[in-house]
Amino acid sequence: MLIQFTVSNYRSFREPQTLSMVASKALRSKRKENTISPGTSEKGLPSLLRCAAVFGPNASGKSNLVKALQFTERMVMHSAGADDEEAIDVQPxxxxxxxxxxxxxxEIEFIEEDVRYQFGFTANEDRITSEWLICYPRARPQQLYRRRFDEEAKRDEYDFGAQLEGGRLRKDWASQTGPKTLYISRVVQASSQEFQQLRIPAKWLARTSRPRLLGPRFSMAPPPQNLCETPEGLAKVIEFLNSFDLPIVGIEIAKKPFDVEGISKLFSKDGMEQVFRGRLPDEIREPFFYHRSDDGSEVKFKASEESSGTLNLFGFAAKWIDVVEKDWILVVDELDSSLHPLxxxxxxxxxxxxxxxxxLIFTTHDATVLRSKLLRRDQVFFVAPDKKRASHLYSLFDFKGREDDAFEDRYLQGRYGATPKLVR
Incomplete structure (x- = not known):
């Protein structure tokens, strides 16, 4: 579970900005079903929010918040294979x-396997300049490791906590960690499965088995093949679609060979053949949908014959089902661009x-969500640029008000900021 995420000096975020999923104690009697118990042994740890909606005008920085989360995930997942000749794709x-x-x-604070973790790093295009990982197994902080680049010595200095496993291997892993690689990423890649201490938080951070952060076009995502290939999974996807008034009675995933040779030939003249070889799938999977005709028979439709709304929900289904069943996190940019407000x-x-x-964390322009009364004030966030075009993230809870206020009207009237300043 995500507790909070803080980013600074990245894209439009100049000063530190924090998305906090900590539920306000002042609202503890309001919509308790919107909160989750952290489930750790730490006493006094507050409940967490199930959902957060982020509003703001175009070019305010909403998407940059999602990109900051994506960048953190990407560094944990892939920096172990970083090319020291290539710049880190960080954008101050x-x-x-x-x-x-x-x-x-x-910096990101989260809970995995009933333990709270705090992980962070700083970087420029040339190198990782600092990195740290702290855990709270018994409510007391235990520093697993801290890394800092020494400008004078021109090398990384490591401070390993006494509880960090690995013994002498810890320094070996450090020596194998390049300037553009996160230590946690290198350890997970270089160590054996017996070393789980960093693998557990890394798995959460990298979401190695989790759905990726989604963009607005769910229909471009691969079919939820794993679910649709079992009767139980297929039933879940169909039930999900039916719950949104889509009269799908059956789904079939057809497999056919992918023309690797044909694609490779297209790029052979540009010297790109070897780049694509080995990265292309052996087969592609195409969904077909069955509808009930007026005589009761089932009629098969190609995906191209379905509406974009049906395909969007179909592409979304597997991610949603995985998230709910496996206690994961789903971050969606511009949720309203693909799905109806209801x-x-x-x-x-x-x-x-x-x-x-x-x-669930999502950005949106759809102010009707504020009218739904499904969200508490501490679940609503705004992103707005200042006069110097730096983005600021703040909560509706920062404003005085009551839970029964007309939030949609007040937002559109500009009382909370984060609306476009139109020139007439």
Missing amino acids: FRLNRETSQEDSSF VVWELIRKLTETESKAQ
């Missing part, structure tokens, strides 16, 4: 001379009624 705030030359910072409302309602510890 460029509208200020000082910040454009300074490090970007990322569908979004229903997704939020479904999440609050489940016993799952899943969390």
Whole structure:
């Protein structure tokens, strides 16, 4: 479960900005179903929010919050294979001379296997300049490791906690960690399965078996093949679609060979053949949908014959089912661009009624979500740029008000900011 995420000097975020999933104690009697117990042995750890909605005008920085999460995930997943000759794809705030030359910072606090973790790093395009991982197994902080680049010595200095496993291997792993590689990423790649201490938080951070952060076009995602290839999974997908008034009675995933040779030939003249070989699938999977005709028979339809709305929900189905069943986190940019407002409302309602510890974070322009009364004030966030075009993230809970206020009207009237300033 995500507790909070802080980013600074990244894209439009100049100063540290925090997305907090910590439920406000002042609202503890309001919509308790919207919160989750952290489930750790730590006393006094507050409940967490199941869902957070982020509003803001175009070009305010909403998507940059998602990109910051994606960048953190990507560094944990892939930096072990980083090419030291290539720059780290970190993007500092460029509208200020000082910040454009300074490090970007990322820190994320989360719970995995009933233990709270705090992981972070700073980086520029040339190297990782610091990195840290702290855990709280018995409510007391235990530093597993801390890394800092020594400018004078021109090398990384490591401080390993006494509880960190690996013994002498810890230094060996450090020596194998390049300037553009996270230590946690290198250890997971280089160590054997017996070393789980860093593998557990790394798995959460990298989401190695989790659905990726989704963009607005769910229909471009691969079919939920794993679910649709078992009768139980197929029934779950169909039930999900039926719950949103889509009269699908059956789904079939057809497999056919992928023309690897044909694609390779297209790029052979440009010297790109070897780049694509080995990265292309052996087969492609195409979904077909069955509808009930007026005589009761089932009629087969190609995906191209279905509406974009049906395909969007179909592409979304597997991710949603995985999230709910496995207590994962789903982050969606511009949820409203793919789904009807009432569908979004229903997704939020479904999440609050489940016993799952899943969390949903989404950006949106759809102010009707504020009218639904499904979200508490501490679940609503805004992103707005200041006069220097730096993005600021803040909560509706920062404003005085009551839970029965007309949030949609007040937001559109500009009382909370984060609306476009139109020139007439």
